Amino acid sequence: MLFLQFPLLAVLLPGGSNEEVFQEPVSFYLIQISSFANKTWAQNQGSGWLDELLTHGWESELGTIIFLHAWSKGNFSDAELMDLELLFRVYFIGFIREIQDHASALKLEYPFELQVSAGCELHSGRSPKGFFHVAYQGSDFLSFQNMSWVPSPKGESRAQNVCNLINQYQGIQETVQRLVRNSCPQFVFGLLDAGRMDLQRQVRPQVWLSSSPTLSPDWLLLVCHVSGFYPKLVWVTWMWGEQEQPDTKQGDILPIADGTWYLWVILNMMTEDAAGLSCQVRHSSLGSEDIIIYWSNHISMNFILIPLGVILPLMLLIGLVVVFKKHW
Ligand SMILES: *[C@@H]1O[C@H](CO)[C@@H](O)[C@H](O)[C@H]1NC(C)=O
Numbered sequence: 458m459l460f461l462q463f464p465l466l467a468v469l470l471p472g473g474s475n476e477e478v479f480q481e482p483v484s485f486y487l488i489q490i491s492s493f494a495n496k497t498w499a500q501n502q503g504s505g506w507l508d509e510l511l512t513h514g515w516e517s518e519l520g521t522i523i524f525l526h527a528w529s530k531g532n533f534s535d536a537e538l539m540d541l542e543l544l545f546r547v548y549f550i551g552f553i554r555e556i557q558d559h560a561s562a563l564k565l566e567y568p569f570e571l572q573v574s575a576g577c578e579l580h581s582g583r584s585p586k587g588f589f590h591v592a593y594q595g596s597d598f599l600s601f602q603n604m605s606w607v608p609s610p611k612g613e614s615r616a617q618n619v620c621n622l623i624n625q626y627q628g629i630q631e632t633v634q635r636l637v638r639n640s641c642p643q644f645v646f647g648l649l650d651a652g653r654m655d656l657q658r659q660v661r662p663q664v665w666l667s668s669s670p671t672l673s674p675d676w677l678l679l680v681c682h683v684s685g686f687y688p689k690l691v692w693v694t695w696m697w698g699e700q701e702q703p704d705t706k707q708g709d710i711l712p713i714a715d716g717t718w719y720l721w722v723i724l725n726m727m728t729e730d731a732a733g734l735s736c737q738v739r740h741s742s743l744g745s746e747d748i749i750i751y752w753s754n755h756i757s758m759n760f761i762l763i764p765l766g767v768i769l770p771l772m773l774l775i776g777l778v779v780v781f782k783k784h785w
């Protein structure tokens with residue numbers, strides 16, 4: 458049987474103080490996307506993420522942080538957040554200016570895009586790990602390691618030159634080190650604590666079945682849809698009696714706008730064997746009561762739905778014809 462772990466749930470034990478046992482790494486990171494169209498036009502986009510959850514935006518005209526959840530400030534005071542906001546504002550403006558000034562010397566060719574992912578990863582029983590990665594045109598370019606900037610192999614001499622340039626600024630290294638090694642983990646602990654109610658919520662999935670014809674008339678493609686669940690970890694499979702069907706294939710777990718998740722799981726099956734099948738879903742919101750939906754029930758539902766599906770359009774068509782005739 459599959460053992461379900463609840464990544465974020467495990468982070469904070471009920472009622473405890475902050476630095477407790479982790480079961481999974483938790484990361485917080487900022488994403489920066491800087492697009493340089495030509496010598497004079499560039500823009501920055503910024504966002505903050507707690508694992509896969511968007512927690513912060515960046516209003517680039519005003520140079521202000523957008524707090525997307527009631528708990529997005531964590532336990533930082535307004536004064537601390539204003540300091541950070543000012544730092545990011547200066548950084549974003551300076552970043553564009555420096556890159557534009559050095560673009561031709563560094564052989565960066567317009568139009569180009571730089572992406573930055575910077576933050577920290579928290580593991581149980583280990584000290585937090587800070588990171589700062591930069592990509593140029595979508596591939597690894599350079600990163601911050603051990604107090605200095607190191608080119609990625611893919612970045613070639615261009616990345617080496619950029620590193621040589623920025624490694625001269627001791628102050629930048631110290632600031633980056635302080636942010637990713639100290640501020641970031643502190644912020645994450647505060648965030649997890651403040652967002653506890655939201656991050657530990659349990660939302661039950663909706664499950665329904667559908668099918669598509671395949672190239673062969675004797676086979677059906679059965680689809681089990683699982684939608685609207687939270688947290689993300691879920692176990693879904695097609696069963697035949699008590700037997701897990703090994704040919705079950707699973708799509709990616711996709712985000713829904715309300716912060717929950719969607720997943721489909723498919724199985725190719727001989728039409729005549731489909732009757733014994735069921736889709737089984739296990740999720741933390743369900744406790745030990747798995748959702749099981751039988752294909753045979755789905756078929757009997759369809760016997761009711763199909764005639765309606767045929768009759769309704771027919772009636773509509775007749776109605777239209779009648780109206781049409783009257784008008785003529
Ligand atoms: C630079 O790019 C921007 C945005 O694409 C464009 O509107 C502008 O006309 C361009 N300027 C020059 C000098 O090419």
Ligand SMILES: *[C@@H]1O[C@H](CO)[C@@H](O)[C@H](O)[C@H]1NC(C)=O
Nearest residue numbers: 475476532533534643646647
């Ligand atoms: C927020 O909480 C973390 C973890 O308890 C702590 O290390 C940090 O100092 C706190 N920050 C503030 C501003 O209180």
Ligand SMILES: *[C@@H]1O[C@H](CO)[C@@H](O)[C@H](O)[C@H]1NC(C)=O
Nearest residue numbers: 586601602603604605606607
């Ligand atoms: C970081 O630098 C220190 C001192 O220069 C060195 O002892 C250590 O091995 C380095 N660590 C890594 C991961 O490169």
